[in-house]
Amino acid sequence: MGRLPFIIAACIFIIASDIYCYKAIVAVFKKWKPGTKKAFGIAYWTYSALLIIGVFCGIYLNLFLTLRAIILVAFFLTVACKLAMLPFLVLDDLRRLFIKIFRKNKTAEVSTLPQTAQSTAAEPISRSEFLVKAGLVAAAVPLTSLSWGIISGAYDYQVRRVNLILPNLPKAFDGITMGQISDIHSGSFYNKTAVKGGVEMLLGEKPDFIFFTGDLVNNLTNEVRDYQDIFSKVKAPLGVYSSLGNHDYGDYYFGKESSPAKVKNLKDMVDVHKIMGYDLLMNENRRLKVDGEEIGILGIENWGMGRFPKYGKMELAVQNTDDLPVKLLLSHDPSHWRGEVLPKYPQIDAMFSGHTHGMQFGVRLKEYQWSPVQYIYKEWAGLYQEQKQQLYVNVGYGFLGYPGRVGILPEITIFTLKRA
16 A cells, blocks of 8 residues: 555656647647547557556556566656656746746737737747657657667676675685675566576676575565576575565565565565575574685675665674674665664675665766766765775666666676785
8 A cells, every 4th residue: 555655646647747748749730630630649548548557457466577567668668758858848838938928918019009910919829849849859868768778788787896805804715706696676577588697697607605685576575486496596605695675575565564464475585585595694694614714694684774674683693703704794775884884883894785776777887887876875886995894786686667777787796705
């Protein structure tokens, strides 16, 4: 029920923008024949109605993943195009309003003119063909870029290699490799072959151990059923360790309050991790041993700033780890690093997160990166360091909402642990 107001608001926006855009388009293309205008109207309003029905069905009915993906694609492309077009229509209406006010102020002058002149001055203010057509062109920009992001970016997995310098690293671990994936969001996938290809890329790197830092699903554990066999193939000699993300608890489906269905959903999530062979760390730690030397792997439940839940309990995760020279922390939300780890837990050498997705849109080059998400999260992609503590934010394996990526491509991270 918590999502219903948002869904209703989205549908109201679609209907209101539909009416606004439709009237503008029809007003400009006056030379259309009656048959053409009628056909356009039928197609326009049929599409809008089907889109709204599809949004509700995609959320509340158990549709095939491919059909849900098609609905989601159509929804985001439609909203993006209208958002690009609306400023031009508003600008045109403001122009027309200004002219109307100006003419109203000239009413006295008009009344003194001959009858023919009065008729000319009283003619209705027509829509600006230039501005409306400019809006249509502007709408084509997000349509093109977002469509390309769906076709090309959604499954264009990128391997990023990072040297992780840990001065206290035991000699036995010097040069060892670790993989990280995050934010799988299996409920969004619609191409099993591509997803499998990404897993094969990860395994082809032959990491010694692997971290998965949360958000296996969007809302419900059963979303992973069609991809469980693929992610079960993720194996490493020293193990696969995982943590939960904010989407894994079912909060966005069941609400914040506990219920038998929500408790079962979380139990199923824990069981799925076991079935796949992932060692799920829920406010606990493990000792990773190589040639008689050890480092600590700690994992907490989701801990996020603002509206995101704080299930994580660091005081439990760090228990009995004081003797370990290096401690690596799995924590889904990067805001946890600045919110709690830096001020309270200086013994954490490096933290590994996901969550941001890099907003699935932006620029990521070797020496420069930008995304709108940086105005929300100070640490949102890549490696960060403050004093002797480090944070790495993986921009995610999957996607949520918009079923694609533009500029911020899905990531597989391979770390080489080094002493210096």
